[in-house]
Amino acid sequence: xxxxxxxxxxxxxxxxxxxxxxxxxxxxxxxxxxxxxxxxxxxxxxxxxxxxxxxxxxxxxxxxxxxxxxxxxxxxxxxxxxxxxxxxxxxxxxxxxxxxxxxxxxxxxxxxxxxxxxxxxxxxxxxxxxxxxxxxxx
Amino acid sequence: xxxxxxxxxxxxxxxxxxxxxxxxxxxxxxxxxxxxxxxxxxxxxxxxxxxxxxxxxxxxxxxxxxxxxxxxxxxxxxxxxxxxxxxxxxxxxxxxxxxxxxxxxxxxxxxxxxxxxxxxxxxxxxxxxxxxxxxxxx
DNA sequence: CGGAATCCGCTTTGATACTG
DNA sequence: CAGTATCAAAGCGGATTCCG
Numbered sequence: 001x002x003x004x005x006x007x008x009x010x011x012x013x014x015x016x017x018x019x020x021x022x023x024x025x026x027x028x029x030x031x032x033x034x035x036x037x038x039x040x041x042x043x044x045x046x047x048x049x050x051x052x053x054x055x056x057x058x059x060x061x062x063x064x065x066x067x068x069x070x071x072x073x074x075x076x077x078x079x080x081x082x083x084x085x086x087x088x089x090x091x092x093x094x095x096x097x098x099x100x101x102x103x104x105x106x107x108x109x110x111x112x113x114x115x116x117x118x119x120x121x122x123x124x125x126x127x128x129x130x131x132x133x134x135x136x137x138x
Numbered sequence: 139x140x141x142x143x144x145x146x147x148x149x150x151x152x153x154x155x156x157x158x159x160x161x162x163x164x165x166x167x168x169x170x171x172x173x174x175x176x177x178x179x180x181x182x183x184x185x186x187x188x189x190x191x192x193x194x195x196x197x198x199x200x201x202x203x204x205x206x207x208x209x210x211x212x213x214x215x216x217x218x219x220x221x222x223x224x225x226x227x228x229x230x231x232x233x234x235x236x237x238x239x240x241x242x243x244x245x246x247x248x249x250x251x252x253x254x255x256x257x258x259x260x261x262x263x264x265x266x267x268x269x270x271x272x273x274x275x276x
Numbered sequence: 277c278g279g280a281a282t283c284c285g286c287t288t289t290g291a292t293a294c295t296g
Numbered sequence: 297c298a299g300t301a302t303c304a305a306a307g308c309g310g311a312t313t314c315c316g
Binding site: 011012014015016018019020023024032033034035036037038040041042043046047050051053054067068082083084085106109110111113114115116117118119120121122124125127128130131132135136 | 162189244265
């Protein structure tokens, strides 16, 4: 118990403080927590990151693999991820040209946590589903 | 290698399969992973959960504490969280009436993972910010 | 092949006003 | 106090078309 070597404190405390600080500015200094949640919360980022975690892939390969995504949203998503330094974009000047996307170390480190969350989701699925049914029914 | 006792496999593999399966149905059978990501990705759920992790709180207390949230969105958010069984709602028939919201064990278990993600966000903040600056500048 | 640009509908959100 | 109802505004995302 109480194994607070260093950073432990209360993680939740730390996060709340972080959120509060940015809220005080009227939300103009973006909170990093909300920021990453915004990204991972959008419809496609996580799936793109997940796909890339198996190795580099090309644009159209991703487009085919990720069922339901439009060309536009893949472009937008990849650009945002590249901007944040979560993926890198490499252009091969062949004919026809090809573009390859790769996860950066930073992106890999993010995936770890997302996987934890996703794992929770899968395990909690049955219970949540039951809760909803009970709520809607009663 | 290939230590597939039971669940181990590759967590990412498992998640991808989960996503794929729901995609095949045209997204009609909702993927639990996307489902939880949708919830945590919305603007307020995480903050509400985080606040409640310190103990039960009343509606207007939350409304004051969570800077920027509107009455309407707090209502909507709490209702969704209650439906999923992440928080419970308890009404005290006093005058004036008061309502108290509490995290369920399921909600607590979710917080753990969210905290991990939030912690990553805080530590990665500087690098991401630098990446964006470099991207926008160059 | 890998995008960029435009248009456009739908959902989400915020303000405001009203209620038990 | 703790909501509900309504409306308008904003944003996201899809379809389509064009370009290097």
